Amino acid sequence: GEDVEQSLFLSVREGDSSVINCTYTDSSSTYLYWYKQEPGAGLQLLTYIFSNMDMKQDQRLTVLLNKKDKHLSLRIADTQTGDSAIYFCAETPGGYNKLIFGAGTRLAVHP
Amino acid sequence: DAGVIQSPRHEVTEMGQEVTLRCKPISGHDYLFWYRQTMMRGLELLIYFNNNVPIDDSGMPEDRFSAKMPNASFSTLKIQPSEPRDSAVYFCASSGGETQYFGPGTRLLVL
Numbered sequence: 001g002e003d004v005e006q007s008l009f010l011s012v013r014e015g016d017s018s019v020i021n022c023t024y025t026d027s028s029s030t031y032l033y034w035y036k037q038e039p040g041a042g043l044q045l046l047t048y049i050f051s052n053m054d055m056k057q058d059q060r061l062t063v064l065l066n067k068k069d070k071h072l073s074l075r076i077a078d079t080q081t082g083d084s085a086i087y088f089c090a091e092t093p094g095g096y097n098k099l100i101f102g103a104g105t106r107l108a109v110h111p
Numbered sequence: 112d113a114g115v116i117q118s119p120r121h122e123v124t125e126m127g128q129e130v131t132l133r134c135k136p137i138s139g140h141d142y143l144f145w146y147r148q149t150m151m152r153g154l155e156l157l158i159y160f161n162n163n164v165p166i167d168d169s170g171m172p173e174d175r176f177s178a179k180m181p182n183a184s185f186s187t188l189k190i191q192p193s194e195p196r197d198s199a200v201y202f203c204a205s206s207g208g209e210t211q212y213f214g215p216g217t218r219l220l221v222l
Contacts, residue, residue, distance in 0.1 A: 031209055042115075042202055042213040043154075088154065097142060098167065099211060101154040 004091050004102035011108045018076040020105045022089030025070060029091040032065060033099065034074045037086045046074070046087075076107075084109045115214035117203050123220045129191040132217045135184055136205030144204040144211060145178055145188050154202075160186065193221045 004024045012018045024032065030051050035043040049056045049063045049072075056063045062075040076083055086104040093100060116135040124130055136143045144159040158168040163180045171178070175194070180186040190197055198221050204211040 033210075035213075042215045043204075045210055045212065048210065097144075097159060097161075097206070098156060100156075103153050 004089055004100055006087075006089055006102040006105045008103065009106050009108070011110065012079050014079060014081060014109050014111050016079055018074075018079045018083065018107055018109075020074045020076075020087050020089075020107065022072040022074075022102055023070055024072065024089070024091040024100075026091055026093035026100075027067070027070065029093055030095065031092050032063075032072050033088075033090040033092075034061075034063065034072075035088045035090065035101075037088065037104070039085075043088065079107075079109050081109050081111075083107060115203055115205050115212055117201075117214040117217050119217060120215065121218045121220075123222065124193055125222050126194055127192045128221075129189065130193045130197075130219060130221075132188040132201050132203075132219070134186045134188070134203030134214060136186070136203070137207070137212055138184070140205035140207040140212075141183075142206040142211075143180060143186050144206070145186070146202040146204065146213075148200045148202060148216070149198075157188070193219075195221045197221050 006022045031048050033048040034046040036046050037043050047058050060077045064073045086106050088104045089102045090099040118133045141162050145157040148154045157170045158178045160180045178188045200216045200218050202213050202216045204213045
């Protein structure tokens with residue numbers, strides 16, 4: 001079945017690295033995505049990775065993909081208070097038009 | 112580009128009333144998606160269109176919900192009659208390839 005799981009909450013100190021983890025179920029997912037949602041706002045695409053890649057880096061963001069374990073992670077380097085938000089992982093069973101989202105991980109950044 | 116535009120941003124209505132949510136996708140995008148976000152069920156895909164044609168409406172909760180896309184720059188999601196359990200944030204997203212861009216959402220409260 002289709003199911004994406006994430007831990008619900010993560011708290012980090014400003015300046016530290018944050019690692020948000022996600023497990024998905026559908027090995028046919030072509031792309032895997034990370035979205036960010038700030039309070040009262042829509043979802044902002046952060047980054048995505050094609051399934052034939054193991055890693056993708058984009059400025060402070062690093063995505064790691066372990067296809068064998070169906071595990072995806074998002075690392076945010078030098079976490080800032082502006083990074084406080086909910087982060088959603090999404091898989092794409094049956095093609096990239098159908099996103100299946102996890103419940104989201106709430107990241108709290110404290111001084 | 113203005114991004115995906117949704118209106119209204121907030122809607123409060125009484126049970127039994129008809130509700131119409133509107134969306135203008137990003138110009139040039141050929142896919143349009145409607146999602147619903149609730150605390151209990153998270154983010155759910157309701158329906159999506161390709162070139163104005165509905166492709167997958169398997170996520171539409173019941174016959175009270177209907178969606179149309181009369182042209183490439185406009186879509187509506189209608190709920191008739193509305194019920195308190197329809198209270199949620201409804202997002203529209205559009206895509207021209209492998210990435211979906213979300214609008215700010217319409218926060219619906221049915222009393």
